[in-house]
Amino acid sequence: MLRIRHWIGCLLSSLLGSAVYAEDSKWNMPYGVSPLSHEIYNLHMACFWVCCVIGVMVFSVLIYSLVKFRKSKGAKASHFHEHLGIEIIWTTIPFLILVALAIPATIVLMHIHNTDESALTVKVTGYQWKWKYEYLDQGVSFFSILSTNQNQINNLAPKDKWFLLEVDKPMVVPVNTKVKILVTADDVIHSWWVPSLGVKQDAVPGYINENWIYITTPGTYRGQCGELCGVNHAFMPIVIRAVSQAEFDKWVIEQHALAGTLQQAGLKNMTPDELMKLGKTEYEKNCAMCHQNTGEGLPPTFPPLKRSRIVTGPATANIGFVLSGVPGTAMQAFGDQLDNRTLAAIITYTRNAWGNDRMIENRQYTVVVQPQDVEKSRHAGR
Numbered sequence: 001m002l003r004i005r006h007w008i009g010c011l012l013s014s015l016l017g018s019a020v021y022a023e024d025s026k027w028n029m030p031y032g033v034s035p036l037s038h039e040i041y042n043l044h045m046a047c048f049w050v051c052c053v054i055g056v057m058v059f060s061v062l063i064y065s066l067v068k069f070r071k072s073k074g075a076k077a078s079h080f081h082e083h084l085g086i087e088i089i090w091t092t093i094p095f096l097i098l099v100a101l102a103i104p105a106t107i108v109l110m111h112i113h114n115t116d117e118s119a120l121t122v123k124v125t126g127y128q129w130k131w132k133y134e135y136l137d138q139g140v141s142f143f144s145i146l147s148t149n150q151n152q153i154n155n156l157a158p159k160d161k162w163f164l165l166e167v168d169k170p171m172v173v174p175v176n177t178k179v180k181i182l183v184t185a186d187d188v189i190h191s192w193w194v195p196s197l198g199v200k201q202d203a204v205p206g207y208i209n210e211n212w213i214y215i216t217t218p219g220t221y222r223g224q225c226g227e228l229c230g231v232n233h234a235f236m237p238i239v240i241r242a243v244s245q246a247e248f249d250k251w252v253i254e255q256h257a258l259a260g261t262l263q264q265a266g267l268k269n270m271t272p273d274e275l276m277k278l279g280k281t282e283y284e285k286n287c288a289m290c291h292q293n294t295g296e297g298l299p300p301t302f303p304p305l306k307r308s309r310i311v312t313g314p315a316t317a318n319i320g321f322v323l324s325g326v327p328g329t330a331m332q333a334f335g336d337q338l339d340n341r342t343l344a345a346i347i348t349y350t351r352n353a354w355g356n357d358r359m360i361e362n363r364q365y366t367v368v369v370q371p372q373d374v375e376k377s378r379h380a381g382r
């Protein structure tokens with residue numbers, strides 16, 4: 001008997017205990033920093049408590065019956081069938097509970113999809129394996145790419161605190177502003193998921209899904225792609241920096257200035273050393289995930305660039321390939337994603353790395369590609 005009491009005590013304390021500690025637990029969903037995340041959290045906790053109460057009630061009756069009417073005490077089972085009263089009760093009660101839960105759930109769902117009166121609109125596009133952010137009214141647009149070093153990914157260096165959760169350019173939004181998010185994808189289904197903002201919105205090619213964020217506390221918030229989208233699904237994190245309105249306005253001006261500078265720089269020649277240095281960094285950021293740091297790729301999906309027919313062939317064909325990509329494969333059209341300087345540097349780097357330059361020189365093709373060459377190819381291709 002003591003043992004049974006002990007078991008009942010354990011069960012009750014674990015059920016109630018888990019509910020009490022749920023709010024601060026790392027196992028629970030975060031409370032977040034936006035009205036939406038708060039609403040979702042509160043709904044989740046309400047459902048959780050309902051489940052706890054039902055759990056305690058059902059198990060109490062079950063355990064009580066097991067103990068009280070056990071065979072050793074000479075209990076005899078009663079035989080009755082089709083008791084209308086009981087049937088009505090066990091249908092009505094769960095039905096009422098479900099209705100009671102469905103009402104707040106529907107209200108929260110309606111809030112999630114109410115993007116009215118938003119002050120800012122950002123289109124978010126998922127690509128294998130990066131995100132593109134377009135500020136439709138500000139004319140700002142950029143790709144946000146994983147910035148974790150490849151050596152950390154390959155276990156050759158210790159992992160940083162934000163391993164796989166850091167990007168080169170975060171999305172920047174002002175605090176206390178309703179920001180409408182238009183989510184779509186360019187290739188396969190992704191999902192833009194930032195738990196602390198209460199958003200997990202599927203990104204489906206050909207469709208635009210709406211959602212919104214409203215961040216009350218300045219800071220950096222992180223998320224990931226929430227839909228299995230291919231071999232590098234884990235390598236397309238989301239980073240959002242929430243800043244004051246003044247800082248945001250400054251950031252927009254900076255982005256315009258940066259775009260102007262890049263455009264001008266895209267017409268200037270660079271020294272081979274400059275090209276190689278920038279090329280290595282940008283290759284590791286943009287290309288190494290598929291083609292690997294060693295240039296050996298992951299055949300057959302990601303072909304090697306070492307001794308590649310294209311990389312060791314004529315420069316114009318090489319540039320055209322990188323600009324337009326290969327439809328139906330993971331090789332994207334990088335012409336829309338990267339500026340002339342970056343493209344020239346990456347192409348020069350791949351034409352020189354891993355002994356490729358020797359093959360190119362034997363066949364007397366040019367090894368160095370300048371931003372101007374990329375610019376010319378862009379126009380030739382149109």
Ligand SMILES: [Cu+2]
Pocket residue numbers: 126127189190191225226227228229233236
């Ligand atoms: Cu994805």
